[in-house]
Amino acid sequence: MRALFPGRFQPFHLGHLAVIEWLLTKYDEIIVVIGSGKDSHSIYNPFTAGERMVMIRNGLKEYNMDFKRVIFFPILESFTGGLWIRIIEQYSPKFDVIVSGNPLVVTNAKEAGYIVDLPPMFNRDLYNATKIRKLMIENDNKWSELVPKSVYEFIKEIKGDERLRDVAKSDY
Template sequence: MRVLFPGRFQPFHLGHMAAIQWLLNKYDKVIILIGSGQESHSIYNPFTAGERLIMIRESLKEYDVDFRKVILFPIMESFTNKNWIRIVEMYSPPFDVIVSGNPLVYTVAKEAGYLTDQVPIFNREIYNATRIRKLMLENDPKWGELVPKSVYKFIKEIGGDERIREVTKSDYC
């Protein structure tokens, strides 16, 4: 069976990695959908779809994931409406099950006739992208402990932590 694992991955963190490892032990293939591909350079979505794709790919390599069991792709869409599933169906390889932490995704998936599954939450209070972005904004180096080493290295290389601080500045100061 193929499972669809959608997310924004802003940034990709150790909780995401734990979820993917759990899914790989349960399903034949994991389709990782990088959502909201059109969004970037904001506090909520600081990284581009291409940057997130690299973060995930490098993390999968770091954790010795068998790439034959993973399909990874970005999509330009929004989780904010019921048509989300139809857009995903047009661009995604076929899937049987949808896994997400987003209640709207579960509701829409069930209404469209898909099976849904729940991934155990892996230390959500610690591994939380909003919290990680906040630590980056505050220039707190603890954020580096919450992401795979490859993600930390990549974000530092592209100045992603600095970008978060820059995009929150106002020209009305």
């Protein structure tokens, strides 16, 4: 069976990694879809789709995940409306189930007729991209403990944390 795991991954963190590890114990293949591919350089979406692909690849490699069983690609759309499922159907290999803990994604998937598998929430209070971005904006290095080391190093290399602080500044 093949599972589809959609997310924005802004940034890819240890909770995302735990879900992928869990999925690899349940499914033959996983399709990781990176949403909001057209959005970047904002507080909500600071990283480009390409940067997020590198983060995911680096994190999976760091934790010795089986790349032969993981397909990942970006889509331009966000997951806020039902259209994203139809777009994925055009570009993605066939999949049997959609995996998400996001209530809107779950609702869209069910309305489109898909089976939904809810992953365990791996310490969701700690591994939360909004919280991680807030720590970056506050220049609090505690965020480094919430992402794979390779992701931290990549974000520092591209100065992604500085970018986020810059876009968070008000011009008032």
